[in-house]
Amino acid sequence: MDKLSEFEPIFYPKSVAVVGVSANEEKAGNRFLRVMTEFGFKGKLYPINSDTNEILGLKAYPSLRHVPEPVDLVNINAPARFVPQIIEDCVANGARAAEIFTAGFSEASEDGRRLEDEIVRLAKGRLRIIGPNCFGVYCPRGGLTLLPGPKYPKESGSVAVISQSGGWVTDFIWAGSGHGLRFSKVISYGNACDLNEADFLEYLAADPETKVIAVYMEGVKDGKRFFELAKNLLGKKPLIIWKGGLSETGKRAVDSHTGSLAGERVVWEGFFKQTGAVMADGFEELLDTTAIFSHFPHGAGRRVAVVGGGGGVGVAASDICERVGLKIPASSPEVMERLRAILPPVGTSVRNPVDVGAPMVPSPLFQEVLEILLSWDGIDTLIIDRMFFYGIPQLVGAPDTDTEKRVQVLTNVAAGTRKPILAVLGELSSGIDMIDIEVGRRETRQRFREAGIFTLPSIHRAAKALSNLCYYYETALPRNR
């Protein structure tokens, strides 16, 4: 059986049974059932509970053995000691797969490890298992969500996430969807007693819906296979990995969390070098990097032009770009001459970084500057910082109709170029009384995104994400070809 059809009942189940579901709305089983209904799961839902005939308007069954058809996916929330019996029921039902949310297995104790070994033995060759100690699967196309997920985007997308932490998965979907990411499959896989990181990576490599793969991982179950799969992905689908526990203190935390062996930093550095997978350093960088890969599927080049509303912006951009391996070439004589012809002679700079003097320059001037830089063949990518002060009327107490015009200019210009454009949209004010400014920022970000412009909240984050993108397309790919 090929990978895609093997995972069909997990990601696109026709029926889902929920074991360990009570009428108590606070309990995980009940919440999961409710969330599946709200999210709009189209298949059959079977609550399993021996005390009642109905939960949330759905007919309940005393056990899986009473369910009138083989179930595709069984969601298990019952306490750990009951799980082996439930697995036997799954097998008796002819169920195809189970996601076990319950914790208290190998990550917790020796007794837990024995329980986990037992369920593996019972399921072997008959039932595939995700977890235990996981949050399960979110697959919008399959109508499947994980806790707490009734408000996750219902549209499908091209980003897949595999994570050993359920917490990071939920945060990633929330934060990522606000930034415009949409997901194909998100998998919290916990202890990986059966299906592990390599199985999911193999599936996602073949999955036509998935274009970019983000991973949070603390240890590996099947390192050799994962390595080979990661290596084979290079040039096909970018793989971005945040490896937790690379410090000594972090290793101890990994042991407490998932009971994994975190491994040595030098081994992991070798892994990244040899596979061409992109290493992300922390949650924000995993998010930013996944987003930029998803936004620019053809990559970007390292030679950057920077346009700033003020000279301090250019200095900051120069320092961080150089540190992360981006280049800011000095303007060519022709570019300098053309810029000099239009920019005021004082308070500006025509070298690269280009300083247009202030954020509130007239929009026609802004447009000319952008066009001159984008037509210069000495650069691959354009970064714009400190040019969009969406909150300016509120902050300055004066109207500035030109902010709107400058947003329009940038979206127009972006439509006419193939060079990637990044705009830094910083948090201008974080005061409670200035929430309108944040609304303006989010609206501007969405307009830019729709126009193909990538946005991040600081030049540091923008430079790091861009550098990861360039690393993949300009270093990792050519090196391994």
Next chain:
Amino acid sequence: MDKLSEFEPIFYPKSVAVVGVSANEEKAGNRFLRVMTEFGFKGKLYPINSDTNEILGLKAYPSLRHVPEPVDLVNINAPARFVPQIIEDCVANGARAAEIFTAGFSEASEDGRRLEDEIVRLAKGRLRIIGPNCFGVYCPRGGLTLLPGPKYPKESGSVAVISQSGGWVTDFIWAGSGHGLRFSKVISYGNACDLNEADFLEYLAADPETKVIAVYMEGVKDGKRFFELAKNLLGKKPLIIWKGGLSETGKRAVDSHTGSLAGERVVWEGFFKQTGAVMADGFEELLDTTAIFSHFPHGAGRRVAVVGGGGGVGVAASDICERVGLKIPASSPEVMERLRAILPPVGTSVRNPVDVGAPMVPSPLFQEVLEILLSWDGIDTLIIDRMFFYGIPQLVGAPDTDTEKRVQVLTNVAAGTRKPILAVLGELSSGIDMIDIEVGRRETRQRFREAGIFTLPSIHRAAKALSNLCYYYETALPRNR
């Protein structure tokens, strides 16, 4: 004359003349005059304009020579070529100081340099100058603001800022005030043709209102004096410096921006080591570090306990804390035993980082965990991450009254301890439709701040700011005593 009285007319002027002010509301002079009025300047305002008798309801004078009294501070917005004449007028008026916003001097060209030399010669011994090519001074206690600043906080505070970039100054006040910072004096000093970074630092060292000093600087005019002053500040007032232009590309940008010599990285590293000044890497770190110094005036210690709602949080905290030199000691046997007695046996960790299992734990349990950790003498500082999901009802579609209770628990616990507490309040969703979540975050942040709890938006930023604080109190101070 001592430093404080010499700067009296600059920070607390009884009268301000604005030269280069027209009736056109778009022009800087007019905007500055309007902004000063709106901000509530209590002294005399003298618009200088030979074409009209009145601007914004204020009597206008054809030149400074016609103003009936010597003016404390003259604000100059006129084109560069007129400035020498205006300086002569200032001297004739008996004015004490001038802030020259106009650009087009030494930073722009050789002609500009000659003009600048001329105004220095004309003013020498008679008039102090800030600028040219600057944004001037914001001093709420003096009723003085800079452009664009009608909405800056009117309350005074303990943070002073000296900056060679006007743009960073305005961003710093906006972002900082939202994070609860209040300012004593903020100075954008531009080309520093007369008063330079050393003069301002000397003043701020003596200024009783200023407790923490933040600096953005590209080069120095009077390096030796600045070094001595910085050295003398150690142990009296923390000095945090973001030095722009430490990269090769950055040096070029500095030359275009302020015409300063950026200097070599190795020289600056020696400066920081020998003075005990704290080095901030970029805008966010300058902001975060200034805020944490201002928040914890007695410093903090490096031994950290981390409480997380989920195990992935602890792994991330461990990795970043170790990297920036913070310690996360393993829980003592007694602490482990006490935590084990109250935490569920599965899905949690009693080692440090402590994983309470999920963000939504019952508030009495949360309180006990905090009390156990704060009473442990093996740690100095407490970090809490992923425990406050202010937006949870909207995200999960279910009520969670306990978030409010957990916020209350933390503020209560903070009132009963002298150990610094940091709470990470991440951006849960950045969707436009989820702006209420951002409002909840800002409100929670303000409540925490009022309760003495310091907040930052990510564990990376929290760890870096805390590490800078610890560096100052545990390394720089003891080394130089």
